[in-house]
Amino acid sequence: MKIVYHPDFLQVYTRDPAAAPGRLEPILEELSKEDFEIIEAYPAGWDDLLRVHTERHIQSVVHHGLYNIAALAAGGAMIAAETGLKEPCFAVIRPPGHHASSDSAWGFCFFNNMAVAIEYLRSSRKISSAFILDFDLHYGDGTVNILGNRENITIFNPEATDRRKYIASVEEALSNALPDIIGVSAGFDNHVDDWGGLLTTEDYYTMGKLVFERSREVGCGCFGILEGGYNHQVLGKNVRAFVRGLGGLPPASM
Template sequence: MTTGFYSHPDCLLHEMGEWHPECPARLQAIEDQLIASRIDALIERDDSAPLADEADLLRVHTRAYVDFIRSHAPLEGHAEIDPDTSMNPHTWRAALRAAGAAIAATDAVIAGRYENAFCSVRPPGHHAEPARAMGFCFFNNVAIAARHALEVHGLSRVAIIDFDVHHGNGTEAAFAGDSRVLMCSFFQHPFYPFSGADHQAANMVNLPMAARTKGMEVREAIDMIWLPRLHEFKPEMVFISAGFDAHREDDLGNMGLVEDDFAWITAQVREIADRHAKGRIVSCLEGGYNLSALGRSVVAHLRALAGI
């Protein structure tokens, strides 16, 4: 099976200060682990990440919000968008490139060029709501790609899998109540952004997890709750918001997963995609801030995607 690997140098240029955990070194750590693990030659690199255009963004975000982000891009220094999220002169282009990579990967997977794809991009996206940036996120890469699959390619049903120590509130806000989308997530609760546990829409399958939850408990919940819903839904394509900050070594969360857990989750998702969606998966990087754990976890995720 062929796995595409999307990234772009523009994604390294966005930074929010030397103190900030969402930093360019995250992508460099992934590159280092790809080389160290010797799987770099077993995946197919694709640098054809275009800049997302306004029509792409407007399938998820409001015009006023897109204009707000564009207008706040600074010529120098940093412009604060929220207490955790700021722009430098390269952020606008990096955010367009991250969303564009997700769209390009979607096109390539639907065309059959790759069976599945991973987008090693930043800034991440799953906290970005239709009209609000937050949590290091500007445009919701996975939501934009999923809407592209539905509205440009005409798919009828897509699943979104969100594994991250933080709830993907932006993706839920974009799709709650949309019967074409089934979103399955787990996240530490109570924890930032303090959402997802209550008043779930019928198409949301959220698994709030207590701090210090380990991988076996997550696996059991996925097996009992996610998988039956996914099989019943029969998605035509699967999107993954792949956050690795639930790793036990990551200080931004307090969960206890390890690389094997991310590989197991990915294998379950791949089985769903193989059975119902012609194997079609597009995964986009979200969280993961311990650089060593991030790199190792992405390699485990890629091995499971590629079947190697």
Template sequence: MTGIIDQSPANGTGVHHSGDPLLVYAVSASRGHDWEGHYECGKRMTSILDALASHGLTPAKHSHEIVELQGINPASETDLELVHTTEHITKMRQKALEEAPCVVADFEEPADNVTYMTKTSYEDALKGIGIAVTLVDQVAAAGKDGKGTKGFGLIRPPGHHATTDAPIGFCLFNNVAIAARHAQERCGLKKVLIVDFDVHHGNGTQDIFYEDPSVLFIDVHQLDVWPGSGQVDETGKGAGQKGTINVPLPIASGDEVAGNCLKRIIAPAARRFAPDIILISAGFDAHWRDPLEQLNFQSATYHKLVSGIRDLADELCGGRLVVLLEGGYSMQGLSEGVCETFQALLKRPPLHPHDADVPSEPLQAAQLALDDVVSLHGLAA
């Protein structure tokens, strides 16, 4: 795997001071991984990059604050084996070579939104995972000296549904889980906090770490939607008991509810766990514009969530924070959410402080839901 890449500004004119925000990001070129008419498509990445450019969130505009990493090596199968079985890895490689384009998931999925592979999907997945582990290397090294560097992997296909031995929910391999194991086994970061705010529960990530006390998994998602997991009483097993915190939100929960999740659950749980690094599974499909489910996060909600988690990283683990892209299928909601995440990581104000036409939130029902989580996990002040 690649070593630490030079973080000096690309044009050689900017100066980054330790302690100032520095956003290190990378983009996986996954244009070959496309299935006609599918929500999870290459247009997602194009929309993100166009929006970043339109807001000047690029190294060309801010070379002293934003660095795009280039020339990152793809992950190796040894990297995949940190999480996945040899049988699963072999199966995915062979399907790409011999059967693609094809549907690969056995798990029940909607007919028009299957988990697919093209001829390049296996290679595209390795490129994305290579970015994920390289960003962990970057923030692990930077965290020794200051709190400035944060990482964002703009990668696809997404990963948080994939289990150790199965592709599920548009996901072939579990990107964030591999990044977590890489942080532990190759960077010496023993305790990992994973926060997942995709609208769908990260069933694969939960399964992988369900009995592992060294990884705290907090998942904020919509109640009772696909894939059906993520109930409040799914809290871990054995040594990992209470190491999984599920926060299922009622339909139409939005910005205020998300802020309450941060304040009442994510922050106290993180402080009690005291992680060495924080990883975010950043899905943007809880946005009110997204076509798949029915949460009503605003674009600035992602600024609020990421700002709060950024502050926790600075407080608890030397600023070590890596964000990895998961879902998000409204091109506007996705691109605005990513731009707000960039803004938050750079400690800048939100670009979209208020979205029009956002329905009112079910505050009473959401409060009861959060009360259950707080009580079950002993998070009350």
């Protein structure tokens, strides 16, 4: 199991919850308890971003002084996706990305990390199809806007208000998926102790395991990238639980 990360992600680049100081440290502390290999992220190139964003939007991110950190996050997602073709991989990156559309962005997002990663794999002919699971509390409108009408891409945003039905809907959606890769926009803000108040730490493990098992059944790759999650007291444990499931490992003793 590999983890994509870069020390620059620790910087406070804006005044929003996704950039808050102390957000990534609990994740890194929990993941350090595992024998995971760390891969250093590198920035996405301008051409990588142009596959999903307009020149005007990219220039806007530059104008606001956020290009370097946003391009680094997008590049981290690309590395995770490519690594995921061979073994499960998770990217501890920020800013998040699933609210970024081709020519606009909101919700603490600037570039759409998932879309950049998927289109990188498609353009280099490493995949022809993808299934994207987005279990962030908030609907991944940017990912749908960019990729929703592109051939052989399926995007699933669970919306059930009962946690058992929520997990069941994820299992059902994955059972019908026959992609070359499964990508997960992993937001942890729907935890019982975060903004959404619905899912447990064990639920995140279960979703990771469901993705791992389906990838093995289909013979496809799988990867995840960090989106939301704002309660620093539980975020690290939730990420670790999901990553263990994604890597096909048993649950950790919490």
